[in-house]
Amino acid sequence: MLPEDWPAVQAIFAEGIETGQATFEASAPDWEQFDSSRLADHRFVAEASGLVLGWTAVSPVSSRAVYAGVVEHSVYVAGSARGQGIGGSLLRALAASTEQHGIWTIQSSIFPENHASLRLHQANGFTIVGRRERIARMSYGPAAGQWRDTLLLERRSARV
Numbered sequence: 001m002l003p004e005d006w007p008a009v010q011a012i013f014a015e016g017i018e019t020g021q022a023t024f025e026a027s028a029p030d031w032e033q034f035d036s037s038r039l040a041d042h043r044f045v046a047e048a049s050g051l052v053l054g055w056t057a058v059s060p061v062s063s064r065a066v067y068a069g070v071v072e073h074s075v076y077v078a079g080s081a082r083g084q085g086i087g088g089s090l091l092r093a094l095a096a097s098t099e100q101h102g103i104w105t106i107q108s109s110i111f112p113e114n115h116a117s118l119r120l121h122q123a124n125g126f127t128i129v130g131r132r133e134r135i136a137r138m139s140y141g142p143a144a145g146q147w148r149d150t151l152l153l154e155r156r157s158a159r160v
Helices: 003-018 031-037 086-100 115-123
Strands: 044-048 051-060 070-077 105-110 127-137 147-156
Touching (some): 044 086, 086 115, 105 115, 115 147
Antiparallel strands (some): 105 147
């Protein structure tokens, strides 16, 4: 992912937010916020014919050295490109990249109602390790103020 990809990445992020099933976030960040909070070596876009169709990136889960090998990821695919294997390709690229850099766990929190994301993750080596009940409230849209559960998924590297 390059800075010039950001307008498309941000639009895909915003499209995911609009579904009400992707995140607690109410809006996509600006480039500076995104850039400062995601690890530069592990940001990828999927492109076809010069168009960005999806993206993935990771953030450290902690600043403590003992958790240096644990990251939280996001993966988003444009609505028009879903169901074409793009999410799986992005997750495989992310797994290879993180393993090359000594990262042993990729984790994610997914709404239990987001069946497509759960299937995608489970098909790419992620397992559900727990449920966090009423972990946060939605801050936007028709569900604003509603408490939501998330499922905690992780992918443990067999190599690191």
